[in-house]
Amino acid sequence: MLTIQGLSYAYSDRFLFKNLSFDLNPGELIQLKGRNGSGKTTLIKVLCGILKNYEGKISFFTSSRSDVQNEIFYLGHKNALKDDLTIIENLKYDFRNDEIELTKLKDALRTLGLEANLFTKVSDLSEGQKRKIILSSFIASNKSIYLLDEPLINLDEESKKIVSREINNKIKKGASIVFTSHEENILAIKDINLDEYQA
Amino acid sequence: MIFLKSFFSREVLIYSKKSSNVIGPVIFFLICIAFFPLAISNDPNELSRLAPGLIWICILLAGMLSIQTIFKEDYDDGSLDLFYVRRFSMLQVVLIKIFVNWIFTALPLILLSCLMVFLLYFPLEKLLNLIGSLFIGTLIISFFGALAGALSLGRNSILASAIMLPLSLPVLILGSSASTYSSENITFFILLLLALLFFSVPIISIACIGAIRLHYE
């Protein structure tokens, strides 16, 4: 699905990580670890094509049904939600997924316990609730590569469990997931500790 | 095409939900205009002579306030990241954002400047010149402002003004001249403004795309 060889990223002449290599196969879950500033977010951004200024090789192998970039689901550190729009409006113009099946989204919102206030402005929600909105987009989506930056941040324990379960469901369906988190209780097939790749 | 439509309606929705985006420049414009007679003179002759320049300066300043933050929100909340992930055409993104911003911030000001016939004794027979030059001129200014905003994303806004205002000088000169001088000259100035518009749109759009990109190094 994804092969990385000798990946390095420098910011202002300083290497965040150096010579990183790993494979990501269908149905695999990789957790990125490392202390703050070790480049976890940067690595995710490099993998999903936001940052192009890297050295090394990143190759994707998809079922070639469509463009690789369309097979990537990216959930960033920031929520990309508009404060003045309602939950449902935000999900309507959610550029993470191509087409939105409203029923699927509503199901996802229900699993996370947010279906009651679809017409609430995002600015009235708590940080955890905001995170849940984009996680519902994650749950409803159907892609083959998921790159998730701190998906569990700001969530309560129960929601963390729900999301971990959904991550496992995606894995079972053959998707590949890379995520960053400080949580220890998600069963990842392998850990990559970026502290070991410092310059 | 589907993307174009949905991105356009997203922008329109965001602007229509956030009324302060529209009202802010309008209030600023009216305050500026109201202060000039108080600071300079209330003599109708003098005011009507100064009116074109005053209107243009106020429009430029009011437009400056809103256009500079055009990419800021998408940058701060991470929407721009998603545009890159989905390989959106940044040219379309930039053009749509500038155009929607113009509709919601410049257009109300252009309509309001009709009021200046009463407030600043702007000569009625030249109103059409003023409106015509404002239509083209504010579009050009929007492009310069967007570039300034893109270059100084996440930095202070004084810097964006320092970049935008010198660039906008030709528009200010041509626009205020178009609304000052008699109607024989108007086509000359309007044509020049149009030329400037067609000249700057491609250059500034490309520069804008590069300027946004450089914040992702």
Place this chain on the structure above:
Amino acid sequence: MNKILGAITLFYHKLGSYPWFYSISSKLLPISTILAFMIFLLGIVWGIFYSPSDVTQGEIYRIIYMHVPAASVAQSIYFSLAIAGFVYLVWKMKMAGLFIKAMAPIGASFTILALISGAIWGQPTWGTWWVWDARLTSTLVLLLFYLAIIGLYSSFDNKKSADQAVSILAMVGAVNLPIIKKSVDWWNTLHQPSSIRIFEESTISSEMLYPLLICILSFYLMVFVFGLMAMRTEIAKREMTKDWFKKMVEKND
């Protein structure tokens, strides 16, 4: 033909390398400093003591030997910034970005010099320090562009982004400057019929012209010297931690 092309590419690659530039500039610097100083002295002494006084303006016109070179240099530097911006954006040549960073303050200084010397000249001849004349106004705008470049550069902490940003701004500004100049010209003819003439080109006699040309040449040499020094400083700032730089400093100690 291929040989020439090869030589050009080799030179280009060398120009892009910091160590090469640093060592070659340390050889060029003393010679060019002396040369610039000598030529400046020649031009200024000739201009002030040995050229005839102007029929209408008397002695005050001699400020031309500062004013015109400064104004000419100020404009040229801006266009060199735009070219460097182009080179940086198209070929990603690091040195071009560094060039913009180093030259912008120099250009701004010469623009200020041109404005101040113009004002000093204008006081006795026009009876006023400042006139909203086309040339003065566009020089003022030029200064604003320089300041915008300096301000924009300093707002970035990442050198690479800063280089890109100022490259874009320098190019857009250079495209705009002729338009600004032209529009200020129109505006000027509309507002004040040309009552003020700085100098008719033909009225400069050759005795005045030669020292002026020498002064202009010396200003360009000065810019070269200042530019080299500023670029060396900037290289030192950026490469302080690199091995080649440390070695070179140790060798010179």
